Amino acid sequence: xxxxxxxxxxxxxxxxxxENHLTGxxxxxxxxxxxxxxxxxxxxxxxxxxxxxxxxxxxxxCHTLSNLEELYLRSLNLKGRISSQLSQCGKLHFLExxxxxxxxxxxxxxxxxxxxxxxxxxxxKFDPICLPExxxxxxxxxxxxxxxxxxxxxxxxSQLSQCGxxSKISLEMNNxxxxxxxxxxxxxNLEELYLxxxKLT
Numbered sequence: 001x002x003x004x005x006x007x008x009x010x011x012x013x014x015x016x017x018x019e020n021h022l023t024g025x026x027x028x029x030x031x032x033x034x035x036x037x038x039x040x041x042x043x044x045x046x047x048x049x050x051x052x053x054x055x056x057x058x059x060x061x062c063h064t065l066s067n068l069e070e071l072y073l074r075s076l077n078l079k080g081r082i083s084s085q086l087s088q089c090g091k092l093h094f095l096e097x098x099x100x101x102x103x104x105x106x107x108x109x110x111x112x113x114x115x116x117x118x119x120x121x122x123x124x125k126f127d128p129i130c131l132p133e134x135x136x137x138x139x140x141x142x143x144x145x146x147x148x149x150x151x152x153x154x155x156x157x158s159q160l161s162q163c164g165x166x167s168k169i170s171l172e173m174n175n176x177x178x179x180x181x182x183x184x185x186x187x188x189n190l191e192e193l194y195l196x197x198x199k200l201t
Contacts, residue, residue, distance in 0.1 A: 007036030059083035
């Protein structure tokens with residue numbers, strides 16, 4: 001287990017606890033994410049990915065972790081909704097929430113955080129949604145976008161070409177229809193594009 005005393009480390013700026021095997025098994029932290037982790041107000045990076053944590057998405061963490069710049073909560077079996085209180089993490093650059101069991105709607109605040117460079121919310125169980133048309137207008141610094149397997153539908157937006165810094169896009173395993181917009185070719189920094197397992201024509 002994580003000792004609760006670590007919550008007293010008020011000067012800690014980076015906490016890496018991903019892919020642990022403290023008891024001899026792969027990824028063996030268990031239980032809910034301990035609340036004392038969110039007491040370290042100077043944290044800029046929190047990585048808990050690929051463990052056996054469970055429970056609800058920690059909806060109030062940004063209230064105390066307002067300096068957070070990088071948040072990695074991949075493959076934790078987290079449930080519930082992504083909290084709209086993510087808006088209080090105003091300095092967030094990297095957000096990784098893929099491979100959980102998050103549900104409900106994707107909060108619009110996620111597409112309004114201008115500092116974000118990396119978004120991964122792939123393989124969750126969100127309500128069906130289309131990409132917001134203004135996604136690039138509000139995410140000018142976005143470089144990597146991973147939204148595979150989350151019930152996205154409609155057409156792939158031609159406006160994605162306005163995210164000029166994008167180098168990686170993963171939209172596979174969704175319900176997109178229609179054709180691939182020609183404007184994707186305007187993304188001169190694009191290195192990887194994943195659109196498999198959709199209904200494109």
